[in-house]
Amino acid sequence: MSDLGKIITELQVNGISSTPKKGNTGRKGGAGPSDHRALTIEGKTVMVPVYNHVSKKSNYQLSEESGRQFILQNSEDLKIEELSTTKEPSFYSLKTKDGISYKSIALLHSKDVLATTILQKCIRFRHREESCQFCAIEQSLENEQTIIRKTPDQIAEVTEAAVRLDGIKQLVMTTGTPNSSDRGARIMAEVAKAVKAKVDIPIQGQCEPPDNPIWFRKMKDSGIDSLGMHLEVVEEKIRKKILPGKSEISLERYYKAFEESVSVFGRGEVSTYLLAGLGDSKESLINCSKKLISIGVYPFIVPFVPIAGTPLEHHPSPSTDFMIDIYESVSQLLNEGNIKSDEMSAGCAKCGACSALSIFES
């Protein structure tokens, strides 16, 4: 195991208790890596929690002196040779003609990924006890950081600017689940079409499995290159507890959708998020990954880091050792299955900033 893999896992599990208030300081709430900020460590950009409860208690601090940034552990310099925060992207200062800030339409993730949540509402969020317990998708609406529904034209406009001004390399689109049988596939396809008409950039769409597999073909034909359908947790009792609403979609249904989508997008172009630390055993996560890889799906395993304001805000993070054991086993399975994060067109596994898995892969 590399030292870099261990340091990044430690920081992602424990967070950092204080960071300089400059550059791209990250954000609170929303979908994806909330309460995090991006750090580049020895050439690898990763998302590290800085605003949640866990990070407040962390022994790690990010400091800066005479232009040099360094990480302290209990006041001792870890002596990381290359360390930097990311700067605020230029597109954040722009607004649409109707006065909507580009930043409330899409955000910079990691160093070169543009991410948007097309629909910031979710059918599963009508009652908090029904929603995915870790999710903060509607929190950023309450904080007025974003808008409920972004139009295809708005996202295309922001993507074009982000590519031109900030060298963005890929677009990741997620969505709250609408009350329709396509589960968000339709709006994904509409946005991808509008974006590709303006700028040629690889796109990942993320949604629940649509009822009709024809949507996989429609998403692909509209310009979506990679697909994410996120399991998050895998043991049945943990699914019921953590995903009370979404667990009505059975694992068997997901596996069928994975097979159908791989036949359209190709092996290694479909991925799923697995959140380690919510109760699934190491064995369950590794066995599930094995099955996914055999189908052609990349299991993007990330340490669960609670987001402030969610029902799980005080849930403990997994230990570094737990994560490293999983990374070692799953990276070996990925190598055997010849699935590589850097060969994907787009998506979280390609970006890799929320996990140390890709470091173990190489």
Ligand code: SF4
């Ligand atoms: S891995 Fe996905 S959620 Fe995390 S920073 Fe990259 S694009 Fe965003």
